[in-house]
Amino acid sequence: MHIADRVTQLPEYPFVTISRTIAAKRAQGIDVISFGIGDPDRETPGFILDALDRGARSAANHRYPESEGLPEFRKAVTDWYERRFGVALDPETEAISLIGAKEGIGHAGLAFLNPGDVAIMPDPAYPVYDVGTIFAGGVSYKVPMHEESGWLVELDDIPADVADKAKVLWLNYPNNPTGGVASLEYFRRVVEYAKAHDLIVLHDNCYSEVTYDGYVAPSFLEAEGAMDVGMEFHSLSKTFNMTGWRIGAAVGNAELVEALRVIKSNLDSGVPQAVQEMAIEALNNHGDWVVENNVGYQRRRDRVVEALRSIGLAVVPPQAGLYVWTRVPEGYTSEGFANTLLEERDIVVTPGGSYGQHGEGYIRLSLTLSDDRVDEGLSRLRDWKIPPPPVS
Numbered sequence: 042m043h044i045a046d047r048v049t050q051l052p053e054y055p056f057v058t059i060s061r062t063i064a065a066k067r068a069q070g071i072d073v074i075s076f077g078i079g080d081p082d083r084e085t086p087g088f089i090l091d092a093l094d095r096g097a098r099s100a101a102n103h104r105y106p107e108s109e110g111l112p113e114f115r116k117a118v119t120d121w122y123e124r125r126f127g128v129a130l131d132p133e134t135e136a137i138s139l140i141g142a143k144e145g146i147g148h149a150g151l152a153f154l155n156p157g158d159v160a161i162m163p164d165p166a167y168p169v170y171d172v173g174t175i176f177a178g179g180v181s182y183k184v185p186m187h188e189e190s191g192w193l194v195e196l197d198d199i200p201a202d203v204a205d206k207a208k209v210l211w212l213n214y215p216n217n218p219t220g221g222v223a224s225l226e227y228f229r230r231v232v233e234y235a236k237a238h239d240l241i242v243l244h245d246n247c248y249s250e251v252t253y254d255g256y257v258a259p260s261f262l263e264a265e266g267a268m269d270v271g272m273e274f275h276s277l278s279k280t281f282n283m284t285g286w287r288i289g290a291a292v293g294n295a296e297l298v299e300a301l302r303v304i305k306s307n308l309d310s311g312v313p314q315a316v317q318e319m320a321i322e323a324l325n326n327h328g329d330w331v332v333e334n335n336v337g338y339q340r341r342r343d344r345v346v347e348a349l350r351s352i353g354l355a356v357v358p359p360q361a362g363l364y365v366w367t368r369v370p371e372g373y374t375s376e377g378f379a380n381t382l383l384e385e386r387d388i389v390v391t392p393g394g395s396y397g398q399h400g401e402g403y404i405r406l407s408l409t410l411s412d413d414r415v416d417e418g419l420s421r422l423r424d425w426k427i428p429p430p431p432v433s
């Protein structure tokens with residue numbers, strides 16, 4: 042048997058390695074605390090589950106959904122965009138449902154890239170921009186991001202010939218894994234840049250609603266002219282504790298939405314309609330629920346930041362997202378430090394290098410474990426003297 046090269050040549054999805062390490066420790070009876078994966082620990086709220094109960098009983102929902110989503114779902118998304126960002130969208134042509142943002146991001150390569158086409162993307166980054174590009178036979182050009190420039194993709198760092206040749210520019214603010222945020226002013230520059238180089242901008246805005254200290258994240262589509270060049274990916278996963286239900290949306294330029302619809306309609310059969318009804322309820326009727334949910338994350342963020350500072354790490358508290366991203370002590374690699382934490386304190390963190398070469402030297406801690414587990418994890422850190430790094 043010979044499976045395709047694209048399977049064997051892919052880097053292993055980072056969390057697979059972490060999950061295996063955790064499983065091995067747990068098999069030895071060790072209580073491992075994982076700050077690894079970003080998967081909300083709290084339940085989907087009751088008002089959203091009620092919509093599922095109702096939806097499950099409706100016979101119309103027992104049949105194949107459409108790939109593009111129910112008209113009512115698309116309208117709930119575009120109404121929410123109008124209320125939240127002041128962006129007016131046509132639900133018929135400028136919005137589409139996704140089986141989680143990951144699905145749309147993965148399929149985007151097939152919709153926008155021919156074999157050999159270049160997609161520009163940040164490094165470090167959520168791995169699916171790269172993987173979707175590889176699956177489409179495209180070529181990823183990774184732009185190093187740096188702490189000093191607030192983890193922004195500096196457009197001037199992209200060589201002009203790469204920008205001219207490339208077809209796609211991926212961005213993600215609020216950013217995973219770095220916690221970096223972008224201003225509307227930055228997005229305006231991106232629009233100009235995309236127009237100058239004839240680029241499609243694909244903005245992953247999955248963390249726009251998980252924000253702290255009063256920070257309000259913009260949509261890329263708020264920038265004048267953004268609708269001419271791009272689309273935005275959204276997810277209900279993080280905002281509403283809905284990772285298990287698999288629902289998101291892509292919105293923006295009608296031609297781009299249509300291209301994605303064509304790919305999707307040939308490959309998937311959409312999001313279960315009862316789940317779309319959950320999303321409609323979430324978007325239309327969340328009231329203060331999201332704000333209150335974020336208060337819980339902010340408290341965890343503050344505790345994690347304090348504990349990391351107490352062991353000597355220089356942490357910048359993120360204004361958004363579900364992660365604390367911090368530089369490892371001098372002399373350690375990110376993987377070396379993550380391994381030391383696991384060996385000495387039974388704590389799992391994600392090594393920054395698993396998000397790309399320029400994530401090296403950092404670790405990421407997720408805030409999606411219960412308050413008790415956060416406390417237990419932090420108590421293991423507080424009296425910890427970091428051992429000197431191994432001599433190489």
Ligand SMILES: Cc1ncc(COP(=O)(O)O)c(C=O)c1O
Pocket residue numbers: 079140141142143144146167213217245247275276277278284288289
């Ligand atoms: C930056 C980023 N984009 C997209 C996703 C995928 O979200 P979804 O659950 O909607 O597939 C994640 C999930 O971790 C993410 O971190």
